[in-house]
Amino acid sequence: MNxxxxxxxxxADCGPAQPLRQRGQHEVFCGLTSIIWLHRKMxxxxxxxxxxxxxxxxMQSAAGVMIFAEPRFATAVIDERDLAGxxxxxxxxxxxxxxxxxxxxxIRLLVLVGSCPSEVIKLDLAKAAERQGALHGPAVRFLxxxxxxxxxxxxxxxxNFLAALVENLPAEPADAKPSLIIAGAxxxxxxxxxxxxxxxxxxxxxxxxxxxxSTALPHVGPNTRLLLAQPFLGEMAKxxxxxxxxxxxxxxxxxxxxxxxxxxxxxxxxxxxxxxxAAITGPGRARAKxxxxxxxxxxxxxxxxxxxxxxxxxxxxxxxxxELGCDIVEIGTPFLHRHHLAGEFELLPDNVFVSxxxxxxxxxxxxxxxxxxxxVCGMGLANPLEAEGIAxxxxxxxxxxxxxxxxxxxxxxxxxxxxFARRERLKVSA
Amino acid sequence: xxxxxxxxxxxxxxGAMRIAASMRGVHFVLHxxxxxxxxxxxxxxxxxxxxxxxxxxxxxQARDLGSDTAxxxxxxxxxxxxxxxxxxxxxxxxxxxxxxxxxxGGLAAALNLDIPVVNLELPSYQKKENWGAAETxxxxxxxxxxxxxxxxxxxxxxxxxxxxxxxSLGFRHRxxxxxxxxxxxxxxxxxxxxxxxxxxxxxxARLPEADFNIVLYPEIGGxxxxxxxxxxxxxxxxxxxxxxxATEAFVEAVAKAAGIKAQDIPETRSxxxxxxxxVDSTYLTGKRVFIFGDATHAVAAAHIAAKELGFTxxxxxxxxxxxxxxxxxxxxxxxxxxxxxxxHLAVEDAIISAQPELVLGTQMxxxxxxxxxxxxxxxxSPVHVQDFPARYSPQMGVEGANVIFDSWVHxxxxxxxxxxxxxxxxxxxxxxxxxxxxxxxxxxxxxxAQEEHAAAAGSPLIEVPATLQWADEAERELKKIPFFxxxxxxRNTERxxxxxxxxxxxxxxxxxxxxxxxx
Ligand code: SF4
Ligand code: SF4
Numbered sequence: 001m002n003x004x005x006x007x008x009x010x011x012a013d014c015g016p017a018q019p020l021r022q023r024g025q026h027e028v029f030c031g032l033t034s035i036i037w038l039h040r041k042m043x044x045x046x047x048x049x050x051x052x053x054x055x056x057x058x059m060q061s062a063a064g065v066m067i068f069a070e071p072r073f074a075t076a077v078i079d080e081r082d083l084a085g086x087x088x089x090x091x092x093x094x095x096x097x098x099x100x101x102x103x104x105x106x107i108r109l110l111v112l113v114g115s116c117p118s119e120v121i122k123l124d125l126a127k128a129a130e131r132q133g134a135l136h137g138p139a140v141r142f143l144x145x146x147x148x149x150x151x152x153x154x155x156x157x158x159x160n161f162l163a164a165l166v167e168n169l170p171a172e173p174a175d176a177k178p179s180l181i182i183a184g185a186x187x188x189x190x191x192x193x194x195x196x197x198x199x200x201x202x203x204x205x206x207x208x209x210x211x212x213x214s215t216a217l218p219h220v221g222p223n224t225r226l227l228l229a230q231p232f233l234g235e236m237a238k239x240x241x242x243x244x245x246x247x248x249x250x251x252x253x254x255x256x257x258x259x260x261x262x263x264x265x266x267x268x269x270x271x272x273x274x275x276x277x278a279a280i281t282g283p284g285r286a287r288a289k290x291x292x293x294x295x296x297x298x299x300x301x302x303x304x305x306x307x308x309x310x311x312x313x314x315x316x317x318x319x320x321x322x323e324l325g326c327d328i329v330e331i332g333t334p335f336l337h338r339h340h341l342a343g344e345f346e347l348l349p350d351n352v353f354v355s356x357x358x359x360x361x362x363x364x365x366x367x368x369x370x371x372x373x374x375x376v377c378g379m380g381l382a383n384p385l386e387a388e389g390i391a392x393x394x395x396x397x398x399x400x401x402x403x404x405x406x407x408x409x410x411x412x413x414x415x416x417x418x419x420f421a422r423r424e425r426l427k428v429s430a
Numbered sequence: 431x432x433x434x435x436x437x438x439x440x441x442x443x444x445g446a447m448r449i450a451a452s453m454r455g456v457h458f459v460l461h462x463x464x465x466x467x468x469x470x471x472x473x474x475x476x477x478x479x480x481x482x483x484x485x486x487x488x489x490x491q492a493r494d495l496g497s498d499t500a501x502x503x504x505x506x507x508x509x510x511x512x513x514x515x516x517x518x519x520x521x522x523x524x525x526x527x528x529x530x531x532x533x534x535g536g537l538a539a540a541l542n543l544d545i546p547v548v549n550l551e552l553p554s555y556q557k558k559e560n561w562g563a564a565e566t567x568x569x570x571x572x573x574x575x576x577x578x579x580x581x582x583x584x585x586x587x588x589x590x591x592x593x594x595x596x597x598s599l600g601f602r603h604r605x606x607x608x609x610x611x612x613x614x615x616x617x618x619x620x621x622x623x624x625x626x627x628x629x630x631x632x633x634x635a636r637l638p639e640a641d642f643n644i645v646l647y648p649e650i651g652g653x654x655x656x657x658x659x660x661x662x663x664x665x666x667x668x669x670x671x672x673x674x675x676a677t678e679a680f681v682e683a684v685a686k687a688a689g690i691k692a693q694d695i696p697e698t699r700s701x702x703x704x705x706x707x708x709v710d711s712t713y714l715t716g717k718r719v720f721i722f723g724d725a726t727h728a729v730a731a732a733h734i735a736a737k738e739l740g741f742t743x744x745x746x747x748x749x750x751x752x753x754x755x756x757x758x759x760x761x762x763x764x765x766x767x768x769x770x771x772x773x774h775l776a777v778e779d780a781i782i783s784a785q786p787e788l789v790l791g792t793q794m795x796x797x798x799x800x801x802x803x804x805x806x807x808x809x810x811s812p813v814h815v816q817d818f819p820a821r822y823s824p825q826m827g828v829e830g831a832n833v834i835f836d837s838w839v840h841x842x843x844x845x846x847x848x849x850x851x852x853x854x855x856x857x858x859x860x861x862x863x864x865x866x867x868x869x870x871x872x873x874x875x876x877x878x879a880q881e882e883h884a885a886a887a888g889s890p891l892i893e894v895p896a897t898l899q900w901a902d903e904a905e906r907e908l909k910k911i912p913f914f915x916x917x918x919x920x921r922n923t924e925r926x927x928x929x930x931x932x933x934x935x936x937x938x939x940x941x942x943x944x945x946x947x948x949x
Contacts, residue, residue, distance in 0.1 A: 025506065026489040030465020052525035052554060057440040058468045074435045080555040082431055083529075092431035099433055116463045116526035119492065149465030150492040150526070361486075361513060380470030380482065387480035430480075 016314075016345040016354050019336055024359025027380055028308060028334050030149030031157025032113060033062050037400065038161060038210065039072040041185045044108040045214050047073040048100065049147070050093065050123060051115030072107075074100065078117055089123055090131065097132050107140055109214035111161065114146035141214065143168075153334040155232040155310045155399070158185060162209055162236040165217075169243065172221035180266055181218055181245065183209040183237070184230025187402035194229075194253075194405060197263060200280045203270040209236075220245050225269050227262070229253060229404060231344075232311040234337045251343040252312075253404045254412060255319035256288035261343065284406030291410025292323050295417045300325035302420075305367050307377035308332040308358050309395035314344045316376070316398060321348060324413060328352050329372045332363060374419060387430065391419040436774050436794055438749035438812055442552040443524045444469050445562025449570065449650075451483040451598040452626040455517035456570070459507045461499075461527035461534050464489040476815050477599055486510035488527070500532045507538050511545065518546045518574075518631045520566065525554035546631070548573045558772075560649040560724070560750060563597060567626050568653045574634040575662070582663035587689030588641030590620045594666075595651030596627040601727065601811045602825045603627060603647070604818070609827035610646060610671065616696055617681065619688045626650075638662045642687040646670060646826070649724055649750060672730035673738055674702045674831045700831035706739055717842065720745035720786035722769065722777055722795050723810025725753030727825070729760045731790045731809050734834060736764060745784040747771065774798075788842055793817075805841035898927060899934045907937055922947045 014020040032055055035047045049055050056075035063071070076096040081087040093112075101107060110132065112125045125144040133142045145164040147157035162183060172179070180203065182194065191208050198206050207218035218224075222244040228237065231252050241247055250265035251258045260281060267277045304326050306313040313333045320326035328348065336356040338345075345352075355363065360381075367375060368388070375385055375392045382392040393416055403412040439445075443460055450458035451473055460466070466487060473483040488506045490499045511519055521534040535549025548569050552562050593610065596603040604627075611621060622640040623633045637643075637658065643666040645655045655666040667687055671680035677698060685695050705711060719741045721731045725748045735741040747769025748757045754770045761768035769780050778798045781789060789799040789806040793814040799806035808817060809825075824830040900908070904923075911919050919940075926943035927935050 024489075024509075025467070025487050026464035027467050027470070028464050029468055030463065032465065033468075053434075053437060053439075053441045053558065054443075054466060054525045054554065056434045056437050057444065058465060060436050061440075061468055061472060070435065074433055077432045077434050078555065079431060080553070083555055087431070089431065096431055096433045116465070117529060120495070120526055120529045148492070149463035150490065150495070153464060361509075378471075379475050380467060381474070383474045383478060383480060384482045 014353050014355065015351060016336065016338060016341070020353070020355040021357055022355070022359035022362055023357070024362060026153070026334070026358045027360040027378060028358070029062060029154040029378075030058070030116075031147035031152030031154065031160060032058060032115065033154050034147065034157030034161065035059065035073045035113065036063050037185055038158060041212065042109070042210050042214055043212060044106065045072065045111055046100070046104060046107040046109070047111045047113055048097070049073065049075040049113045049115055050118045050125065051075055051078065052117045053077055055115045083121065090128060093128055094131070094135070097136070101136060101140060109141045109143065112142065112144040114144065114148055116148045116150045119146060119148050119150060155230070156335065158230070159233050159235045162233060163239045165210065166220065166236060166239050166243070169217055169220045171243070172219035172223060176219065176221060176223045177205070178223045178225060178270060179218065180204060180206040180225045180227060180270070181209055181220070181240070182206060182227050182229050183233055184228055185210055186229050186404055188212070190402045190404050190408060193407055197280060197284070198266070201267055201272050201277065203266060203272055225266070227266050228340065230312075231315055231337065231340055234340065237340070249343055251318065251347065252315040254315050255323045255409050256285055256292060256406065257322055257347070258315065258319060259288065259404070259406050259409065260285055288406040288409035292413045294410065295413035296324055298417045298420050299413065301327065302373040303327045303329050303370070305329040305370060305372035305375045306331050306333070307363065307375065307381060307395065308334040308355070309378050310399050311335055311337070312398060313376070314341050314348070314354070317352070318344045318347045319412065320416065324416070329370050330355060330366065332358060334358070374416065391423060393419050438772050438774070438792065438794065439559035440469070441525055441554050442557045442559060442562025442565070443522055443554065444472070445559040445564070446520060446522055446550055446552060446566040447483055447485055448563050448598045449566040449626050450485060450520055451479070452628070454628065454630040456520060456631065457484045457486065457510055457514050457516035458520040458522070459486045459503070459510050459534070459538070460488070460522055460524055461503050461532060462487045462489065462524035463491070463526050466524050472599060476813060477818055478815070484514065484516070490527075495530065499530055500537055503532055503534055503537050504541060508541055508543075511543055516545065518548060518570075519543065520548050520550055520570075522550035522552050528552070528554050546573060561752065563650045564653045567650060568657060570626070570631070571634055571637060571654045572657065574631045575637045575658075577661035582661055585641055585663050585665065587687055589618060589688045589690070590622050590640045591684070591688070592622050592637055592640040592643045593624045594643050594645050594655055595647030596624065597647070597650050598627065599811070599813055600647060600650070601813055601817055602823060605822050605824035606646065606826040606830065608822070609824040609829050610644070613671065613677070613681065613698060613827045614644070614684060616698065617685055617688065617690055618694070619684060619690070638664070640664065642666060644684065648726055648753065670726055670730060671826045672727070672830060673734035673834065674700050675737060676730060676733065677827055677831060698828055700828045702738060702831040702835045705835050711839075714839065714842070715740045717741045717788055718744040718784070718786045719788045719790060720781050720784045721809070722747045722791040724748060725750040725757050727810035729756055732760050732764060735790070739838065741788070744786050745769065745780055747777065747780065788838070790838065807838045807841055897933055898924060901934055901936045904935050904937050904940050907940055919944070
């Protein structure tokens with residue numbers, strides 16, 4: 001929409017059906033980065049990246065350089081002896097795992113995470129996990145998945161982790177009552193709010209993935225319903241669907257509208273009375289509307305441009321467009337799961353401009369030409385754009401802050417208000 | 431394979447990025463997967479750089495492997511040159527691309543670009559960030575200031591120098607260079623080129639015009655300085671002006687290299703020597719200090735700690751294996767076991783066993799020290815956003831020595847204050863519900879009120895047996911103690927007495943307690 005005709009790849013029909021795809025430099029994190037929230041969510045799990053010094057450096061740079069406590073992740077750094085075949089890589093990994101487990105006897109689940117180097121040298125982590133399981137099981141369980149940058153961007157790491165986790169879920173008994181799995185890491189506070197709502201609706205049993213403990217795993221089977229709390233869980237959804245679970249299509253629980261539609265999808269699947277649904281969700285809806293409304297004067301009519309980051313971009317754009325009256329200039333997303341996002345695009349204008357994947361330099365050209373009021377982008381781009389006079393919002397904050405649900409709708413709006421409010425206050429110019 | 435939680439250095443290609451980002455008109459095309467673009471944020475966030483670092487990543491994916499990753503490299507390189515119009519392009523591979531062996535140098539050569547291409551071999555599975563920075567700088571200098579044929583002629587002293595080593599993301603390099611420039615120019619020496627920070631490739635070509643080089647950071651500029659000496663006959667000054675003594679030695683060495691007579695050297699003094707000699711600093715004497723960092727900053731810190739502040743060096747180490755020899759020599763001088771390691775857990779263990787009163791280290795040691803509640807100052811990379819303060823804050827030269835005095839002594843003052851607070855914790859003067867002590871002291875009624883206050887506040891008063899008595903003589907002696915420390919003295923004495931099972935506090939007990947608590 002509104003793209004100048006002279007820029008390459010800005011055909012008017014780059015909507016969700018035919019997103020713009022340009023092959024160039026991607027400016028996104030790799031899937032390893034999901035470990036930064038996964039390790040906090042699942043407190044008895046440890047994530048061991050099998051990779052290079054680059055992977056270790058990424059983890060520490062993305063984690064905000066060194067946290068106080070020893071984190072529950074580490075990297076087994078492959079060195080030249082491993083590559084030259086002077087050392088047996090599997091034996092080396094045995095040593096690293098043994099060392100780690102002796103240091104951290106609290107580990108119940110050890111997750112081996114593949115990286116670009118481990119994949120390129122075809123290090124078989126499935127075999128390694130099996131081997132380790134034989135050595136250290138059953139006290140410690142082992143899983144493996146890939147968070148490599150040649151396979152995954154950012155949040156896809158969580159998708160692969162959850163896909164690996166649900167592979168081993170126990171099967172539900174034949175006469176199981178309908179149950180609900182809510183998938184996608186949420187902040188504990190958000191999870192608790194949703195749990196209270198579902199319980200009030202009388203729906204369940206429900207369980208959240210990832211669970212807070214690696215041993216609290218739900219059953220799965222044909223009576224299981226799956227509700228996605230995050231839009232980036234394509235692989236995991238496929239795996240659960242293979243095990244018989246039925247995916248409930250819905251927009252994502254961002255903003256009042258998204259949260260209501262999302263809860264409604266579950267309520268309908270469990271035959272909850274509309275009257276009851278309205279009664280239970282009413283107060284939350286009212287609070288969310290009120291809180292979001294406060295941000296509307298600042299955000300209404302603002303033109304927003306999204307660079308790709310977490311796959312949350314279409315849902316964020318929908319929230320900003322529908323509940324705050326923003327114009328969406330471009331939705332850049334690293335990967336577009338059209339089926340899972342159908343509910344979002346129904347609520348967005350038909351001609352919304354969507355790009356999938358990235359050529360960052362061309363995207364920057366488009367962005368500068370469009371002069372948006374706010375750019376949502378990663379940390380590598382934010383300061384340079386600010387220095388050019390363009391207001392930005394770090395996309396990573398949208399991933400690390402609790403933003404889902406009624407009680408957070410106002411906070412989510414507020415995150416987008418802050419760059420404007422800040423500019424309003426500052427009388428100094430750089 | 432090594433188990434790693436935190437690392438002191440990134441991979442070598444990050445070092446190469448630092449050189450590219452330091453210079454003007456140099457672009458780096460890096461064959462790497464998408465996740466490696468995280469490195470941009472080191473520049474845009476930690477250093478608050480206002481432009482993207484001049485790096486193009488090919489961001490190849492799994493599906494490209496085995497088919498057209500080479501083609502992707504060529505396209506990225508050609509397009510980057512067209513878009514950014516650099517004066518020269520660096521090409522290299524990150525750890526993953528190294529494994530697929532696409533040969534970026536050969537591919538870039540095949541493009542017949544109209545600008546120079548400098549190929550980098552960055553062995554990711556052997557080397558690290560500083561090595562990568564030094565190697566990249568050296569490759570660039572070799573390419574643009576090629577060695578003349580034949581043996582380099584020996585040079586006579588002259589008043590033109592280059593400054594080598596400062597780079598993007600270096601610990602305080604931004605401010606050091608200002609300070610050193612001022613210092614060198616005050617001697618009447620002209621600075622020809624500072625590189626890599628702020629230099630263009632044309633500047634590199636002018637490096638041989640100087641009479642000598644100054645190596646500010648051997649980790650980055652050392653290899654190049656050696657090469658320039660061998661091939662262009664340029665001697666170099668290898669003293670880093672960190673601390674008052676080293677600044678003096680640096681000035682002498684620069685003057686000598688420039689052929690300046692001793693009487694022409696202006697006075698260059700920091701406040702450090704006097705501040706250190708002033709009586710307020712007496713309490714610094716013999717403070718045990720543990721030092722860890724890159725080799726240059728760690729060795730300099732040890733010298734300053736021992737000779738300029740009167741500390742006792744109780745541990746010294748570096749993560750820079752390339753400079754282990756220098757650190758070993760310094761450790762021998764202070765009679766400590768050198769710690770050459772890039773395993774932060776080993777460093778943490780060493781800190782614990784050294785029992786220092788001050789830690790001088792990197793951001794990593796800062797965290798360890800915080801956990802252990804030991805005062806700490808940061809002296810070296812790896813850097814953090816805090817290491818790019820808004821204020822002018824060099825480590826080198828005259829002002830650098832002043833900054834060092836302040837930044838190492840202040841945490842200790844804090845330490846001292848904490849220590850005092852700890853000692854006074856049980857005092858009614860420090861109980862915020864208490865009346866001002868000069869109103870209440872001595873009065874028995876007030877004393878019981880204090881106890882009530884303390885009990886109400888849940889303050890951990892030690893239990894003093896009701897049977898404990900003060901002998902008159904001791905009581906009188908206690909009153910001679912200034913009121914603001916009397917409470918402490920009373921309480922410490924009572925604690926001492928009860929811990930030792932005494933029933934009466936005599937004059938003797940009072941002084942035994944004093945001796946006991948003064949350690
Ligand atoms: S494509 Fe269809 S089947 Fe596959 S994960 Fe998405 S919704 Fe489920
Ligand atoms: S992109 Fe690949 S090599 Fe780079 S940090 Fe991620 S997994 Fe490691």
